[in-house]
Amino acid sequence: MTDQNIDLLNNLVEKLKAAGEDTAEMKFWQEIFHALNPQQQKELLEILKTELSKLETSR
Amino acid sequence: MRHPEQSHSFSQMPEAGAFNREPKPEQTGSPEQREAIEEAKESRMRLLKEAIASRLRETAQSPLLNKLVNILPVVGDVAMFAKILRGKEGEKTLSVSEKTIYTLIVTSSIAATAMLASGELGASAGLKALGDALLHLDSLPTYLQSAAERAQEINPRLSAILFAAANFAIAKKTEMYGLKYLFDTNLTVLNLKDEI
Numbered sequence: 001m002t003d004q005n006i007d008l009l010n011n012l013v014e015k016l017k018a019a020g021e022d023t024a025e026m027k028f029w030q031e032i033f034h035a036l037n038p039q040q041q042k043e044l045l046e047i048l049k050t051e052l053s054k055l056e057t058s059r
Numbered sequence: 060m061r062h063p064e065q066s067h068s069f070s071q072m073p074e075a076g077a078f079n080r081e082p083k084p085e086q087t088g089s090p091e092q093r094e095a096i097e098e099a100k101e102s103r104m105r106l107l108k109e110a111i112a113s114r115l116r117e118t119a120q121s122p123l124l125n126k127l128v129n130i131l132p133v134v135g136d137v138a139m140f141a142k143i144l145r146g147k148e149g150e151k152t153l154s155v156s157e158k159t160i161y162t163l164i165v166t167s168s169i170a171a172t173a174m175l176a177s178g179e180l181g182a183s184a185g186l187k188a189l190g191d192a193l194l195h196l197d198s199l200p201t202y203l204q205s206a207a208e209r210a211q212e213i214n215p216r217l218s219a220i221l222f223a224a225a226n227f228a229i230a231k232k233t234e235m236y237g238l239k240y241l242f243d244t245n246l247t248v249l250n251l252k253d254e255i
């Protein structure tokens with residue numbers, strides 16, 4: 001887990017919350033990020049990035 | 060790692076179905092936005108189930124633990140429960156937010172039961188303990204927190220997931236009570252699974 005990944009996670013979470021995502025669920029993923037293995041962390045970041053991209057595109 | 064809000068009680072809970080439903084994110088946006096949110100939530104719940112299963116497999120094996128790992132994808136499969144609900148309650152279907160809350164709580168409770176009961180209870184008694192925990196939503200955050208504390212030394216990463224799940228359960232207590240009928244249904248399914 002790198003600081004860069006955590007910064008990316010926090011950035012994505014804040015943007016998704018602003019776009020209407022559930023605050024409690026986003027907080028959950030922030031709290032468990034370090035408990036995921038590197039592949040799972042990568043997968044989570046991809047899911048969040050894809051969601052944000054789709055939400056911004058359809059805005 | 061304690062959180063002040065974890066001492067909150069559910070004693071002032073509204074009756075099932077009596078809570079005020081606020082607009083859910085997937086209900087307020089365009090069709091494209093709703094689809095994006097739904098896909099992302101479903102992907103995240105799959106990821107959570109994989110994460111919990113991999114963390115559980117790190118602990119010592121026992122008949123109960125093996126059984127709990129095996130039912131993770133089944134009990135967390137909200138599509139199956141939606142079918143059960145449709146059969147029981149006509150056209151009732153779950154929103155993606157409801158599916159997310161349900162899946163996150165159930166998968167975390169399975170992991171909590173593995174931590175609290177594994178090595179001490181047989182498979183049948185362990186599944187009954189899980190069913191009892193899911194039926195008593197007011198004490199579920201405490202159940203998750205107790206399991207997280209027990210896991211802190213032997214499985215710190217699973218412990219972190221359980222602490223976070225306890226916080227989530229507290230934050231979603233009103234919505235959880237609105238889904239109480241789902242957790243009741245869950246017990247029936249667990250009894251069926253117990254026969255396997």
